Amino acid sequence: MYTVKEVAEKMSISTHTLRFYENQGFFPYVIRDKNNVRQFSTDDLNWVQIVQALRTTGMPLVEVKRYIELCQKGDITIHERFSMILAQCQKTQEDIEKLNQQMSILKSKATYYQELVLHNQVDNRNPEI
Numbered sequence: 001m002y003t004v005k006e007v008a009e010k011m012s013i014s015t016h017t018l019r020f021y022e023n024q025g026f027f028p029y030v031i032r033d034k035n036n037v038r039q040f041s042t043d044d045l046n047w048v049q050i051v052q053a054l055r056t057t058g059m060p061l062v063e064v065k066r067y068i069e070l071c072q073k074g075d076i077t078i079h080e081r082f083s084m085i086l087a088q089c090q091k092t093q094e095d096i097e098k099l100n101q102q103m104s105i106l107k108s109k110a111t112y113y114q115e116l117v118l119h120n121q122v123d124n125r126n127p128e129i
Contacts, residue, residue, distance in 0.1 A: 001039040001040065001041060002039070002040040002041075002044075002045070003037060003038070003039070003040075004018050004019060004022075004037075004038050004040070006040075007040045007044075007045065007048060010045070011045065011048050011049065011052060013048065013052055018048070019038075021048075021051055022038060024061065024064075024065060025065065025068065026047065026051045026064060026065070026068055027040070027044050027047045027048065027051070028047075028068065028072060029041070029043065029044060029047070030044050047068075050067075051064055051068075054067065054088060057088055057091065057092040057095070058091065058092075058095065059088055063084070066084075067081060067084055070084075112125070
């Protein structure tokens with residue numbers, strides 16, 4: 001069993017976020033000990049991992065909650081869960097493509113500035129000049 005602090009360190013997530021997610025019902029099987037301290041099992045870490053992935057890729061809290069509820073209903077919801085995951089994969093792929101485009105712009109700008117610094121030149125493209 002793991003404490004919130006241990007899970008936070010292990011999963012690279014803040015203790016505040018873990019507690020918030022647990023309060024939202026995202027980790028339905030987390031138990032509390034006699035002192036009311038949350039205790040995460042190894043299986044609970046899998047829940048943390050999927051919730052973290054869904055949230056990091058931008059899934060709204062209400063949809064994460066829906067996903068968790070579907071998981072709890074069992075195999076009769078596999079098709080709906082599959083659909084949710086595929087949609088999130090598609091959205092994430094689109095986000096990655098947009099970020100790659102922006103990264104290309106930033107790299108080009110970095111190369112430009114590197115040349116200016118290297119050759120002690122003036123920035124003729126600066127709109128403030």
